[in-house]
Amino acid sequence: MDILKTRDILVLWIFSILLLCFATAVSGQIRYSIPEEMRKGLFVGDVAKDLGLDLARLVTGRARLVIDGDNQYVALDRNKGHVVVNEIIDREKLCAKKSPCSFSLEIVLEDPLELFSITVEIQDVNDHAPAFPRKEINLEISESTPTGTIFLLDSAADPDVGVNALQSYTLIANDHFVLKQHTRTDGNKYAEIMLQTALDREMKSEYTLVLTAVDGGQPQKSGTVKIHISVLDANDNAPVFTQPLYKASVLENVSRGAVVVVVSAEDADQGYNSNITYSFTHLEENSPCPFEINSHTGEVKMTGNIDYEISPIYEINIQAKDPWGLVGSSKIVVEIGDVNDNSPVITMASFSGRISEDSPPGTVVALISVQDKDSGKNGQVNLNIDKNIPFKIKSSLRNYYSLVTEQYLDREIRDKYNITLSAIDMGFPALSSTKTVVLNIIDINDNAPAFSQGVYSTQIMENNSPGVSLLQIHAKDADKGQNARISYFLVDDEVNGNPASMYFSVNTESGIIQTLRSLDYEQVKDYKIRIKAQDGGSPPISSNTTVMVHVLDQNDNPPQVLYPVQTGGSVVYEMVPRSADVGYLVTKVVAVDVDSGQNAWLSYKLQKATDRALFEVGLQNGEIRTIRQVSDKDPVKQILTVIVEDNGQPSRSATVTVTVGVADSFPEALSEMSDFAQDKEYDDNLTFYLVLALAVVSFLFITCVVVIISVKIYRWRQSRILYHSNLPVIPYYPPRYSDTLGTGTLQHVYNYEVCRTTDSRKSDCKFGRAGSQNVLIMDPSCTGTMQRLQSEKSILDEPDSPLEVSHCHCCMY
Numbered sequence: 001m002d003i004l005k006t007r008d009i010l011v012l013w014i015f016s017i018l019l020l021c022f023a024t025a026v027s028g029q030i031r032y033s034i035p036e037e038m039r040k041g042l043f044v045g046d047v048a049k050d051l052g053l054d055l056a057r058l059v060t061g062r063a064r065l066v067i068d069g070d071n072q073y074v075a076l077d078r079n080k081g082h083v084v085v086n087e088i089i090d091r092e093k094l095c096a097k098k099s100p101c102s103f104s105l106e107i108v109l110e111d112p113l114e115l116f117s118i119t120v121e122i123q124d125v126n127d128h129a130p131a132f133p134r135k136e137i138n139l140e141i142s143e144s145t146p147t148g149t150i151f152l153l154d155s156a157a158d159p160d161v162g163v164n165a166l167q168s169y170t171l172i173a174n175d176h177f178v179l180k181q182h183t184r185t186d187g188n189k190y191a192e193i194m195l196q197t198a199l200d201r202e203m204k205s206e207y208t209l210v211l212t213a214v215d216g217g218q219p220q221k222s223g224t225v226k227i228h229i230s231v232l233d234a235n236d237n238a239p240v241f242t243q244p245l246y247k248a249s250v251l252e253n254v255s256r257g258a259v260v261v262v263v264s265a266e267d268a269d270q271g272y273n274s275n276i277t278y279s280f281t282h283l284e285e286n287s288p289c290p291f292e293i294n295s296h297t298g299e300v301k302m303t304g305n306i307d308y309e310i311s312p313i314y315e316i317n318i319q320a321k322d323p324w325g326l327v328g329s330s331k332i333v334v335e336i337g338d339v340n341d342n343s344p345v346i347t348m349a350s351f352s353g354r355i356s357e358d359s360p361p362g363t364v365v366a367l368i369s370v371q372d373k374d375s376g377k378n379g380q381v382n383l384n385i386d387k388n389i390p391f392k393i394k395s396s397l398r399n400y401y402s403l404v405t406e407q408y409l410d411r412e413i414r415d416k417y418n419i420t421l422s423a424i425d426m427g428f429p430a431l432s433s434t435k436t437v438v439l440n441i442i443d444i445n446d447n448a449p450a451f452s453q454g455v456y457s458t459q460i461m462e463n464n465s466p467g468v469s470l471l472q473i474h475a476k477d478a479d480k481g482q483n484a485r486i487s488y489f490l491v492d493d494e495v496n497g498n499p500a501s502m503y504f505s506v507n508t509e510s511g512i513i514q515t516l517r518s519l520d521y522e523q524v525k526d527y528k529i530r531i532k533a534q535d536g537g538s539p540p541i542s543s544n545t546t547v548m549v550h551v552l553d554q555n556d557n558p559p560q561v562l563y564p565v566q567t568g569g570s571v572v573y574e575m576v577p578r579s580a581d582v583g584y585l586v587t588k589v590v591a592v593d594v595d596s597g598q599n600a601w602l603s604y605k606l607q608k609a610t611d612r613a614l615f616e617v618g619l620q621n622g623e624i625r626t627i628r629q630v631s632d633k634d635p636v637k638q639i640l641t642v643i644v645e646d647n648g649q650p651s652r653s654a655t656v657t658v659t660v661g662v663a664d665s666f667p668e669a670l671s672e673m674s675d676f677a678q679d680k681e682y683d684d685n686l687t688f689y690l691v692l693a694l695a696v697v698s699f700l701f702i703t704c705v706v707v708i709i710s711v712k713i714y715r716w717r718q719s720r721i722l723y724h725s726n727l728p729v730i731p732y733y734p735p736r737y738s739d740t741l742g743t744g745t746l747q748h749v750y751n752y753e754v755c756r757t758t759d760s761r762k763s764d765c766k767f768g769r770a771g772s773q774n775v776l777i778m779d780p781s782c783t784g785t786m787q788r789l790q791s792e793k794s795i796l797d798e799p800d801s802p803l804e805v806s807h808c809h810c811c812m813y
Contacts, residue, residue, distance in 0.1 A: 031102075032083070033121040036091035041084050044074055044120065047107060048081025051116055055081050061109035066349050068371065073103065074120060083118070091122045092159035097186075099124075099161040106400070108350050113364045115397055126164035126217025130156040132225035133283065137211070139227060140325035143201040144234035148194060150180060152319060152329055155190040155282045156213030156223050164217040172210045177229075179211075186315060190282055193227070201231040230325075237268040238326030239276045241318075246330065248300075251337040252308040260291060263298040265320030265328050275323050282317040291334070293318065300332060308338040309373045340378040340427025345371045346435040349400065354440040357411040365391065365439060366403040370423045378427035389417055411441040412478040445483040445537025449475040451545040458513075459550045462521040470504075470549060473511040475533035485536035491544065493530055500529045504549070513547060521553045522594050555599040555648025561656045563590040574660045576638075578630045586615065586660055589622035591644040601647035607655060608641035615660070617642055624658065634662050 032045040048055055057063075058078045065076050065083075075086040095101030102121040108114075133154050141151070158166040169191040171179035176199060180192040191211065207229040214222045241263065248261040267274040277295045290304030291314070314334040321327045351366035372379040383393050383401045390409065394402045403419070417439045424432040451473065458471040477484040488511045492499045504527070506513050513531070527549040534542035564574075564587065574587045593600040604622040609615055614634060616627045624640065638660040645653040
């Protein structure tokens with residue numbers, strides 16, 4: 001028997017696999033058929049092949065299955081593209097008597113979003129034998145029961161369907177009863193026995209029959225029940241129901257205790273034989289029947305909960321029985337009316353929670369599944385979202401909806417959306433449910449940096465030190481993260497013929513602008529530079545601003561005398577006749593200052609003069625005029641020193657010497673000026689030689705003092721070293737000695753040649769000569785009358801002065 005059973009199961013699996021081979025996709029759907037009770041991991045179907053998908057698409061698209069309900073009967077193997085059994089499927093648990101039995105699922109692919117529907121049909125396997133609700137059936141039949149009387153029997157139950165379900169009943173052959181089989185409208189079969197020949201209690205009071213229920217599976221299974229028949233004394237009439245079929249309709253939310261229908265039967269007998277009791281028949285053991293019947297009144301009441309979604313109709317067999325066992329039968333059909341008692345259920349089939357702000361309108365944000373267990377309008381659902389957000393709902397495949405964008409998004413305006421989904425059915429009253437999801441907007445680099453000012457302006461004093469900070473610029477970027485990280489760069493335009501990077505620099509991070517060199521107001525008064533702010537996005541975005549740098553003037557230039565011209569080889573003389581009146585214009589000192597503002601305001605003053613009482617200088621115009629009448633006693637040659645000062649803080653000045661000849665004729669002035677020039681030349685030469693001699697003597701004296709002190713200090717230090725050390729010390733003399741204590745004296749160079757032997761304690765030292773040579777070149781200035789005089793030069797040569805110094809030390813070993 002076990003061998004046959006195993007063989008039959010194998011044949012059934014082979015048949016199922018052949019059915020899978022012929023599975024095809026119709027209108028975007030694929031249908032597979034598998035037997036129940038398959039082990040976990042067994043092959044269901046090749047969805048990659050049947051849908052024409054590449055295996056790589058399943059992996060990159062993060063393919064997954066979406067199954068209604070909590071049970072995950074099958075699973076998807078992305079690497080092979082196969083749907084396999086995930087858990088053992090019990091068809092009877094899944095569909096009960098429903099046939100065909102199937103469940104639907106969807107395959108969801110992302111990037112781009114795709115949805116495919118699959119229906120898996122579960123084939124029944126003959127894994128249940130027909131079973132009766134009781135082990136024995138007890139019947140009491142009056143002997144007066146006429147032939148042809150039918151007696152109802154308990155039906156056998158077989159959870160399997162189709163050919164594996166209950167097919168027929170058989171009854172062991174006997175002389176009095178024959179078997180009658182019937183099929184109800186729901187397809188269930190039940191059996192009756194009919195009295196074929198009259199009974200005689202006196203001949204035989206009890207009968208035992210065996211009723212067998214057989215299914216059509218391979219192998220065939222069966223169940224049996226014993227029928228015990230007790231023959232009663234005569235009771236001629238059986239009860240008869242007033243209606244062969246009772247119908248009733250109730251809503252699924254009817255309260256317990258409510259009367260559904262009242263049945264009634266009549267018995268032609270009188271007295272005790274007409275007492276009728278009512279009962280349900282053909283109920284399976286532990287049947288969850290939500291009704292009960294009053295055995296005396298025939299009222300059928302609600303005793304349990306009914307649910308249209310579980311069972312929309314109930315068919316109940318009833319019987320009326322008199323005290324002697326005669327029965328009449330009828331049927332009650334209770335239709336359950338649907339009530340809108342199930343709220344829609346919102347499930348996010350696919351939702352990443354974020355979207356880029358540059359996503360075009362129509363981009364799918366989420367795939368939403370909405371289920372309602374009710375039927376008709378009660379199960380029709382509308383899905384809505386808030387109207388003040390840039391999204392909309394589009395209907396998709398079978399209770400699926402897509403959440404898509406209506407317009408371009410802008411993270412800088414709004415960085416996230418709280419989207420509330422509202423599902424409302426069409427029942428009365430309508431039921432609804434809501435679900436809120438948060439959608440974050442991903443930033444892209446779509447905003448350029450913005451400066452706080454279009455043009456920046458700053459000032460700096462000229463002659464500044466390099467590295468001085470001028471100002472700090474700042475730009476903001478409305479983007480986020482790396483897209484908002486700003487770097488500053490100097491646009492290397494040409495400034496005053498040179499690149500701007502020669503004058504200024506900008507800190508990349510802080511935006512601080514610094515000078516790289518000292519600025520000169522007299523060369524460039526204003527600088528116009530451009531700064532670029534660039535963000536860290538990819539690709540980066542930049543913007544520019546202009547910085548105006550105004551250089552402020554500083555009093556760094558002294559006045560320059562343009563007239564009279566001062567040269568080293570000639571002197572310009574001005575003539576004043578002795579007959580000149582008071583206020584006579586001798587000459588005019590002309591000076592300029594390249595500074596600006598008050599730093600260029602000049603004033604003229606007479607600093608020195610041969611005769612201060614004779615001349616005066618105009619404070620503002622520099623005009624030299626006489627302030628008294630010229631007399632014969634006034635010297636012919638008048639030397640005036642005029643100082644020109646600016647108005648800066650501190651002020652700067654320049655001096656000019658004006659030589660004025662007071663004479664009535666040119667020859668007279670010329671002779672006087674020539675004598676004076678010769679005396680002047682002699683005095684100037686003498687003064688120069690005196691100064692030079694004093695400087696040489698002072699230098700030699702200071703040098704001797706420094707050398708003597710240095711030698712004394714050195715010898716004292718060497719003696720201290722020898723005194724504190726127990727080892728012989730060989731003193732070291734530098735090969736080069738320089739006097740650094742004087743003020744630029746000549747350099748003394750010493751050359752040492754040391755010759756030693758291992759036997760000698762003496763050292764032979766040979767010293768070289770150090771020499772120096774000074775050359776003094778003097779260029780005395782010369783003066784003349786109105787002619788250019790030739791300058792003379794004299795050269796003072798000094799012979800080399802050898803300087804010899806001898807040191808001798810003994811070296812101990």
